[in-house]
Amino acid sequence: MIRIEEVTKRYPGGHDALKGLSLHVEKGEMVFVTGHSGAGKSTLLRLIALIDRPTGGQVIVDGQNTRRITRRKIPAYRRQIGMVFQDHKLLYDRPVFDNVALPLIIAGLDHREAGRKVRAALDQVSLLHKEKQSPETLSSGEQQRVGIARAIVSRPKLLIADEPTGNLDPDLSLEVMRIFRRFNEVGVTLLIASHDIALIDQLGCRRIALADGALEVQREEDPVAEYVERLEAEQERERW
């Protein structure tokens, strides 16, 4: 589903966010990308969403080489991918229903058709009863679920999420992950950037660790380092 080949990304000013990264995600996989901030997780997702272009290498998503996708074709490309953001990126001037319906309206569906799909998506994140509310009246966890409903409403084959649980407490994080899990079970490929290692371990999914813009070098079993890492993750979670 996703093939990253020798990708480098240099931002203006000379900072190398990715340094020759290669990785593959198969169809139907649910994969986590971990690493400290600055390791290149977000950059990787931005390249997949075509918010940025790689400086070198190939990004191939569902058989399409993103290098060949022109500016004009970016909207159609993005419509095939569900995206979930740490800060939800909802539109606060309209109710939950309209937020979730937006990708369908963009795709040109009429309201009746859209309504059915929107309700199905809201049902999957258990927010059907809040469709008329403004996102502002919802809790952070609920807002994130609205964001997820919007990402899956047009049934994309691929869903990418950048720190989807970054602002949520552990219980809500687990719930969001369970929702992702359910999508994965019906065949959606998921690529999720997260630093919440404890949570990821609980789910038992493949984990790609990035460090300094490349795959982290696989270390020998090191119980002490693992313990420290777990401790750090715990602390990070407590901060939220």
Added chain:
Amino acid sequence: MVGKKSSEVLTAAPRRRPLSSWAIRHFSTAIAALGRLSRQPFASLMTVLVIGVTLALPAAMHLVIKNAQVISASWDNALDFSVYLRTDVSLADAERLVNIVSQRADVENVTLIAAADALAEFREQSGFGEALDHLSVNPLPHTLVVRPSAANTEVSMGLLNEELGNLPEADFVQVDTEWVQRFHAILDILERAIAIGAALLAAAIVVIIGNTIRLDIQNRREEIEVTKLIGASNAFVRRPFLYIGMWYGLGGGVLALLLVGYGLYALKEPIARLSGLYSSPFAALALDFSESLIIAGAGIVLGLVGSWVAAARHMRRIEPR
């Protein structure tokens, strides 16, 4: 259950997709744009007011010219020809000529000013009375004053002028058209000046609407970024702004019509009094249906152009970060 629903959608969608859903989408975008304007009534009204006044100016000037042309057209046909006969034409021949000429279809009536009467009048008005007494013969000819019928056109007036000049008894024909021609020339200049002014005002409207839309785009930057992020094309993001521009233009156009209409209403009585004094049936013409359509249409087109320019310039730069 879900699977069944989606297969239903798959079979139904291609049949319904083409025109109606396109129209519905545009219609709902247009209504949504109107709703957005109505949520800031004061700001929207100010913009509409500026556009309305700007459109009303050339419309009112056009109306002034149009009415002036109507009035001067009635002067055209009220012109008299003075046909000076040769001095050797006798009074009896002149009177016979009056009968002949007055039977023409393009002539309303003919008055004969006999040479003797003309001399008497001249004597009275010029103050050369005594000098004239010394003349042995009357130097003035008989004159026919020919009033053309009202049905004459510019062409038939020219023809009449020519034929009167070709009469064997006629010495020459005089038409006092110069001042009318000057008046027409002035109207032509004014008309062109108004066209130039209207073009400048149109440019001003484009700038006003463009600037309003630019501010609107800046205020909704985040929304634009998010919609682009989930796959909206430039056309999709641009559409609501184009409709806002269209509504501004249409509102301005309608307001301009109301302003002109009210102005005319306010002038109606004084105009009636003035034409009463001239015992003329003149009543000021209002903008007709097609002119009203043109003004409203001009508002719409200018609104669309203004918002298009703003959207094209600013929308492209807003990309998700």
